[in-house]
Amino acid sequence: MVRGVLVLLTAALALLWGWDVLQAPASPAHPWWIARQEAMYLSGLLAIGLMSLAMYLATRPVWLEAPFGGMDRVYRAHKWAGIVGGSFAIMHWLVEMSDDILKSTIGRAGRVPKEKATGLLDSLQDLAEDFGEWGFYILLVLLAITLWQRFPYRPWRFLHRAMPVIYLLLAFHSVLLAPRDYWTQPVGWVLAGLVAAGIYGALRALLGNIGQARRVRGEILAVTQPAPDVVAVSCRLPAAWHGHRAGQFALVTFDPDEGAHPFTIASADGGDRTVEFRIKALGDHTRQLPSLLRPGQPVDIEGPYGRFDLSRINPRARQFWVAGGIGVTPFLAWLGALQNSSAPAPAADLHYCTRDREHDPFVAELQALCAGLPSVRLHVHGSAQGDVLDAHRLLKDTGPGEAAEVWFCGPGGLADSLRRGIAGIGRRRLSFHQEAFVMR
Incomplete structure (x- = not known):
């Protein structure tokens, strides 16, 4: 879902940019200068569009939990929209810097004439250029430390607070320097909507009231x-x-x-x-x-x-619940809820993966909870005992055409291993639900 949203927004903005290019009158400028200008417009449009999405998603909009599949995926979309948008901003800057290369190869002749502005608008555009340059350099630093996972979390979190201000600088840059004909075409209308949503998110972040209604x-x-x-x-x-x-x-x-x-x-x-x-x-x-x-x-x-919710399981599908380490916590809540439920507990295989099943404190608790739920079969896998769960062991009692669901909470490496194994088996009628909330 996250990848689909980012691809869809990127494709939509690219198509709208392409429509504007097709509508533009023929230019006498050199094709390379035209290409440079349009590359600047496209990279800038994608950068501010994705960063606007990131700023809006930072407000943790609850209404998006259902279509995204949970707030963890909303947050993941926020994270990757920011990273990809920042990458397009780098591309935008590199294209901007390419003018010296073109001057040395084809000369200044044939340059695309700049749109002229006068008075206050001219002054604001000069200021927007400065804001864009300052914002870009700060964004580059923040993007680098975000991708550098060894950078300590607390200083990263402190520096990350500057993102709303950086976004406002870049939004000002984008709106003031976008081609004027954008605002009479769909590309400008969509850009205006995205920037408005981004400014809304940035102001809420600066005011410190994100999530206040649910706090x-x-x-x-x-x-x-x-x-x-x-x-x-x-x-x-x-x-x-x-x-x-x-x-x-x-x-x-x-x-x-x-x-x-x-x-x-x-x-x-x-x-x-x-x-x-x-x-x-x-x-x-x-x-x-x-x-x-x-x-x-x-x-x-x-x-x-979150949508890692017991009420969302498919009663017609075979249930496999997989917990790894502290990922057992949602299943403790599930089992606790089933103890006092008037409805019968679903038939499910609960697999708990731990380093040492002989000394793990959750094993006894899981056994006690499952003792009152005969339809939930507990399997404990201890790596110290040489018992490691894989896709073949997980699905060994199911037929190739049987509908099944895997609800997983645990280390990402174990999830990736199970996913690869399930794909290798060729199981098609299987849904894999995983909650993965990573702060950076």
């Missing part, structure tokens, strides 16, 4: 450590919290300086406005949580979000 302040009830590298945090939320569906996640802020992090809600909704998170120590922030958190401390929780 509540709760209180930590208990902090425990079921394992040396896992902390369980139970929270009580106010009446403004309207509950969650099993499998959803929330953006949790324990420390305002650290900001919000997405954690799956590991408990089912019992109607008492309490939620529990199981958090694995995967970075500096999460490693420090056991020593930082205490009962009675406030916690800001935004959500719930």
Whole structure:
């Protein structure tokens, strides 16, 4: 879905640009100078169009969760729209810099004449050129550190706050320097809509009210450590919290300086406005949580979000639920919700993949939950015991034409391995659902 949205927007903008080129009167300028100008227009159009999409998606629009398949995919689209848009901005700058090459090869003769402006508009266009240059250089730095995964998260998050300002500079540059005939054609109307959406997102980011309507302040009830590298945090939320569906996640802020992090809600909704998170120590922030958190401390929780939802399973398809490590948390919520459900539990095979099944604290909990659900068959795979799950083992009891669903939450490497294996088997009637919320 994410790739499709980016490809569709890129293709639509390219087609609209092409329509404008076809409508333009013949120019006496040299073909290379014309090509350079149109390449600048196209790369600039794609850059600002995709960055506008990224800025709007940064507002976490809940109405897009259903068509995108979850807020994790909305965020992924935001991330890649920004990266691809930034790449087109680099292309735009490189084309701009190519004028010296053309001057040295074909000379200044035959250049495309510039659209003349006077008075205030001329001054604004000069300012827009400066804004575009400053914004581009800052964008280039931010794009580099975003792609450099070893750059520490906290300073990256601080620098990332500058993106709305950079976007506004580039939007000003784009609107003031776009060809005037754009605004009388579909390409200009679409550009105006995208820039308006991007400005809306940038202003909301600068005002700090993204997600405010879905944010509540709760209180930590208990902090425990079921394992040396896992902390369980139970929270009580106010009446403004309207509950969650099993499998959803929330953006949790324990420390305002650290900001919000997405954690799956590991408990089912019992109607008492309490939620529990199981958090694995995967970075500096999460490693420090056991020593930082205490009962009675406030916690800001935004959500719930996500479509990794028990109610979305297809009852006519064979169910395979696969959890890897801390990815077991949505399935703990699923199993908890099924304990008190009046409807019969679906028939499903739950595969839990861990390093050492003999010492994993989740194994006993899963066994206890599944004991009351005879239709859910638990399979525990411990790599230390030489038991590694692959696609053949996962699907060994299914026929080639049987409809099946895989609901997966865990490491990306395991997901990729299972996907490749399933593709190698040639299973066509199989849906693979995966939640993958990566902050950068």
